Amino acid sequence: MTGRIFITGDKHRTMVPLFRLAERVELQKTDVLLIAGDAGYVWNDDYPYTIKSLEQIFPGTIAFIDGNHENHAILNGMGVSVWQGGKVHRVGERVLHWMRGEVYDLYGKTFFAFGGGQSVDKDRREEGVSWWKEEEPTEAEMEYGTKQLQAHQKDIDYVITHEPPFFARGQIARQKELGEAYRFPHLLEQWYRLLETQERFQMWYFGHMHVDQTITPKLRGLHQDILLLETGQSIW
Numbered sequence: 032m033t034g035r036i037f038i039t040g041d042k043h044r045t046m047v048p049l050f051r052l053a054e055r056v057e058l059q060k061t062d063v064l065l066i067a068g069d070a071g072y073v074w075n076d077d078y079p080y081t082i083k084s085l086e087q088i089f090p091g092t093i094a095f096i097d098g099n100h101e102n103h104a105i106l107n108g109m110g111v112s113v114w115q116g117g118k119v120h121r122v123g124e125r126v127l128h129w130m131r132g133e134v135y136d137l138y139g140k141t142f143f144a145f146g147g148g149q150s151v152d153k154d155r156r157e158e159g160v161s162w163w164k165e166e167e168p169t170e171a172e173m174e175y176g177t178k179q180l181q182a183h184q185k186d187i188d189y190v191i192t193h194e195p196p197f198f199a200r201g202q203i204a205r206q207k208e209l210g211e212a213y214r215f216p217h218l219l220e221q222w223y224r225l226l227e228t229q230e231r232f233q234m235w236y237f238g239h240m241h242v243d244q245t246i247t248p249k250l251r252g253l254h255q256d257i258l259l260l261e262t263g264q265s266i267w
Contacts, residue, residue: 033138034061034091036260038191040238040253041069043100044081049088051267052257062091063137065260067238067253068098068146068193073105073122082123094119094127094135096146098193098238103165117144129191131168132176140188140260141231145176147215148193148239151207168215180222187226189260190235196220199237199246207240223250234263 042048052058072081072095085093097106106128109120117133129135129144136142147168156162168176180187197216200206209216226232227249235250243256243265256265 034059034063036063036065036138036140037257037266038065038067038236038253038260039257040067040236040243040255041098041100041241042066042071043069044071044074046084046088048255048257048267049085053088055267058090060090062089064089064091064093064257065142065191065236066093066095067191067236068096068148069100069238070095070098071100072126073128074102076105078102078105079123082126086123086125089125092125092127094129096129096144096191096193097131097166098146099148099150099166101163101166103163104159107165131172132179134179134183134187141183141186143180143183143187143190145190145192145219147172149207149210149213149215167213173215173218177218177222180225184225184229186231187229188231188233190222190226190232192219192235192237193239194219195237195240195246195252196223196235196250198223199250199252200240202246203240203242203244203252205240205242 111118115135115137117135118130120128131145153162194216196219198220240252241254242252243254244252
């Protein structure tokens with residue numbers, strides 16, 4: 032079985048882009064929509080109703096990595112299962128959370144996923160209500176991601192992260208300050224350098240910065256754009 036793969040950036044719980052996608056494309060059950068973090072659909076205990084609405088709009092599978100605007104307590108409290116070779120939290124019947132450092136095989140393409148990011152506004156949010164410290168990857172998670180990437184580097188077609196590699200920030204007008212002890216973007220830059228010369232590697236997508244911008248031929252930020260992965264062309 033094969034199908035189309037769409038990818039987009041931060042959605043922050045809005046349904047509007049999915050309605051617009053459905054207006055422009057005849058969606059099918061085999062379609063997959065990937066979200067590069069800050070999906071926001073799991074935010075409080077009412078999330079099952081939101082997920083039901085998502086599944087009514089999009090007939091295929093929605094898979095998201097976590098960003099810095101997610102309820103990590105709820106996500107991390109879910110049972111873990113395996114989907115397409117990688118660990119997931121099954122948020123709904125057709126809505127999945129791709130976990131940090133996992134590798135997925137989807138329609139003949141191999142994806143490396145790693146969510147998480149740092150909030151610049153956490154001093155204005157309430158821990159356990161609108162902010163969770165688990166948004167930032169732990170040393171163990173980053174070590175796991177490195178091992179996974181090294182083990183699969185020759186097989187990876189696409190990478191999806193929330194944070195961009197550090198060097199990309201210098202080319203993005205919208206700046207977000209980084210804490211002095213926050214080394215994750217620097218690690219992402221190491222991962223990018225490891226992959227950029229691999230023959231099979233095609234593209235790295237990230238969210239977080241709220242830009243639709245190509246940084247290098249193999250690195251692209253996503254926000255409002257919804258792309259057809261096969262062509263890299265925007266649907267709207």
